[in-house]
Amino acid sequence: MAALLAPTLIAGESRWSGYLLTTAAVLVGCLVGPAVAVLQGNLNGRLFTAFVAVVAPLVIALGGLTALLVFIRLPIPVVTTVVTVLALAWLTWPIWLSPWLAGNESLVSVLSPSHPLLVIDAAISREGGTPWVEQRIMYGRLTVLGQHVFPRPPTGVGEAALFHGVVGLVAFLPVVCIQLWNFRRARRARPDWDEFEAV
Numbered sequence: 001m002a003a004l005l006a007p008t009l010i011a012g013e014s015r016w017s018g019y020l021l022t023t024a025a026v027l028v029g030c031l032v033g034p035a036v037a038v039l040q041g042n043l044n045g046r047l048f049t050a051f052v053a054v055v056a057p058l059v060i061a062l063g064g065l066t067a068l069l070v071f072i073r074l075p076i077p078v079v080t081t082v083v084t085v086l087a088l089a090w091l092t093w094p095i096w097l098s099p100w101l102a103g104n105e106s107l108v109s110v111l112s113p114s115h116p117l118l119v120i121d122a123a124i125s126r127e128g129g130t131p132w133v134e135q136r137i138m139y140g141r142l143t144v145l146g147q148h149v150f151p152r153p154p155t156g157v158g159e160a161a162l163f164h165g166v167v168g169l170v171a172f173l174p175v176v177c178i179q180l181w182n183f184r185r186a187r188r189a190r191p192d193w194d195e196f197e198a199v
Contacts, residue, residue, distance in 0.1 A: 002030050002055060003087035006062040007080040011070055016176040023063030030055050050123040053157040054116045057164035062087055064171030071175045091117060113154045114163040122154045 006026045013019050034051050037043035062083060069079040089096070093111065101108055112118045154160070 002026060002059045002062060003084060003091060005029065006059055007066045007083035007087070010063050010066040011076045011079045011083075013067075014070070016067070016172075016179045019063060019067040019172070019175065023059060026063070027056055027059040030059060044127065047123055047127060050157050051120060053161050054119050054164075057161045057168060058116050060168030061164040061171070062168075064168035064175075067175045068171040071178070090115075094118070113159040115154075116160055116164075119154045119157050119160040123157070 006023065009026060010019055010022045013022055031052065034043055034048055038045065038048045065086070066079060066083050069082065070076065074082075093115070094101075094117075097107075
């Protein structure tokens with residue numbers, strides 16, 4: 001949901017406050033389903049916390065990249081396409097990279113600790129669930145993970161949260177700073193209305 005909705009909704013904004021509010025709205029939308037699952041007793045608090053710790057920085061990263069590309073005046077259709085394709089490519093690399101993963105444990109060990117789905121999957125596995133790569137469709141058909149490559153499951157959400165959080169902050173920071181600086185400069189350039197009336 002985040003990969004598909006965030007770029008499209010955020011690209012329609014033009015101010016830093018709009019970028020941040022729309023990013024927050026997308027995040028709330030992504031958390032509705034898991035929150036309902038917690039209330040119904042289908043998801044425990046530990047898994048919900050892990051989910052939030054992974055998805056919140058991911059949404060911030062998508063929002064930051066979208067805001068940055070809009071800010072440098074790329075056409076909105078180009079922005080939404082680029083960010084959506086990058087997000088989907090990142091989320092699905094265990095599948096489309098499979099032909100090159102066999103025997104390349106070093107690449108997998110670098111990519112997997114920051115991968116949102118693998119991190120959440122590891123949290124589910126620690127709670128007694130079946131790992132994603134051992135599901136019937138995944139095993140033997142879509143990915144070689146768990147068959148020819150045996151990555152160590154991520155031990156926590158820290159690396160994924162840090163990676164996506166840094167991407168989001170680095171992308172958002174110049175947009176927010178430059179827009180605030182332009183706003184203050186524009187205010188200084190306007191004549192003081194009280195002084196104008198007094199004259």
